[in-house]
Amino acid sequence: MTGMNKRIVALDIGDVRIGIAVSDPTRTIASPVEVLKRVGWGPDTRHIRALCDRYETDEVLSGLPLNMDGTEGFQARKVREFCAQLEKAGLTVHYQDERLTTVTAEEALLEDHMSRAGRKQHVDMVAASVILRQWLDAQPRDSGI
Numbered sequence: 001m002t003g004m005n006k007r008i009v010a011l012d013i014g015d016v017r018i019g020i021a022v023s024d025p026t027r028t029i030a031s032p033v034e035v036l037k038r039v040g041w042g043p044d045t046r047h048i049r050a051l052c053d054r055y056e057t058d059e060v061l062s063g064l065p066l067n068m069d070g071t072e073g074f075q076a077r078k079v080r081e082f083c084a085q086l087e088k089a090g091l092t093v094h095y096q097d098e099r100l101t102t103v104t105a106e107e108a109l110l111e112d113h114m115s116r117a118g119r120k121q122h123v124d125m126v127a128a129s130v131i132l133r134q135w136l137d138a139q140p141r142d143s144g145i
Helices: 041-054 074-088 101-111 116-138
Strands: 009-013 017-023 030-037 059-064 092-097
Touching (some): 009 041, 009 074, 017 041, 017 116, 030 041, 030 116, 041 059, 041 074, 059 074, 059 116, 074 092, 092 116
Parallel strands (some): 009 059
Antiparallel strands (some): 009 017
16 A cells, blocks of 8 residues: 555553554544553554554554653653654654644543543543644645646
């Protein structure tokens, strides 16, 4: 499959959970998939690799938690270290600035009148879909001309 006809799996990587979203094959729609409770690098990497296999892709988009001034801090380093494990598992990793995506996800869930408990369960995968949507919107499109 060509890059423009292949899904991409997006991750919102936290210390406790990883929110996961996926694009459609044409890379126009971002859909939340699940929230993975972190177990450890090995099991987490295998789970994400298996998801990529299921969606027939080897591309992953990871949110990168930058500081508000745009610099990379401790959390960004932890995300890059985990993504290095994904690369060792044969996946290609792209990064997207994820500043304020959790806030955007929370607002979307509030607009849907979701309970606090429901928001806590869903916010990470909705944040992953926000990260993916932002990345997809920034990609050049083939105008077909």
